[in-house]
Amino acid sequence: xxxxxxxxxxxxxxxxEPASISCKSNQSLLHSPGYNYLxxxxxxxxxxxxxxxxxxxxRASGVPDRFSGxxxxxxxxxxxxxxxxxxxxVYYCMQGRQTPYTFGQGTKLEIK
Amino acid sequence: EVQLAESGGGLVxxxxxxxxxxxxxxxxxxxxxxxxxxMSWVRQAPGKGLEWVSAISGEGDSTYYADSVKGRFTISxxxxxxxxxxxxxxxxxxxxxxxxxxxxxxxxxxTCYGFEHWGQGVLVTVSS
Numbered sequence: 001x002x003x004x005x006x007x008x009x010x011x012x013x014x015x016x017e018p019a020s021i022s023c024k025s026n027q028s029l030l031h032s033p034g035y036n037y038l039x040x041x042x043x044x045x046x047x048x049x050x051x052x053x054x055x056x057x058x059r060a061s062g063v064p065d066r067f068s069g070x071x072x073x074x075x076x077x078x079x080x081x082x083x084x085x086x087x088x089x090v091y092y093c094m095q096g097r098q099t100p101y102t103f104g105q106g107t108k109l110e111i112k
Numbered sequence: 113e114v115q116l117a118e119s120g121g122g123l124v125x126x127x128x129x130x131x132x133x134x135x136x137x138x139x140x141x142x143x144x145x146x147x148x149x150x151m152s153w154v155r156q157a158p159g160k161g162l163e164w165v166s167a168i169s170g171e172g173d174s175t176y177y178a179d180s181v182k183g184r185f186t187i188s189x190x191x192x193x194x195x196x197x198x199x200x201x202x203x204x205x206x207x208x209x210x211x212x213x214x215x216x217x218x219x220x221x222x223t224c225y226g227f228e229h230w231g232q233g234v235l236v237t238v239s240s
Binding site: 001031035037039041043048049050051054055060061090092094096099100101102103104105106 | 226
């Protein structure tokens, strides 16, 4: 199975400041035709997860452009350019390269 | 807009069975539109992270399972009813979780990506 490792696990951020979450896999998520099968999800308190980023760097519909995904192969990053109060929750990366699909442990973003 | 609604959760004793259902709405064209999307079940134990459980292809001819549920859980779908099911047998306390149904953002004949739509989740509690 592909193991996904996120860091940090806790991320206190001042509103208006940037934030960054790392996600590493122990196998390459790059698959033909040149896509990285890596998603980012946000689970706000008391809610279902919501898709933020798919294929490593494509924003899902309705996701603010403050959110961006980057990386390739085994190293990926989610960046929030300016954190807002509405961004609070747990962020998960997930590999869709092969079953069983696996999630990272989650990164809890909180406002300072 | 596509919506997913899970049902069938509840309290069950260890060794018991439950059948979860996921009803999709908002497919304005036909069951064919629903049949183009693979579907998955994802669970979340209390206070824990997300765990993918099972997936089924659009036509239902391919199924996939996490090792933790293989041989005990069975995923199926009825495209004419816009529904996906998860039959859970031989339940253990470790299966206690909120179970989410999730629909793929995009599927081709060879690949899928993104879980675009999620249901609100249904709680399954396994306890004596």
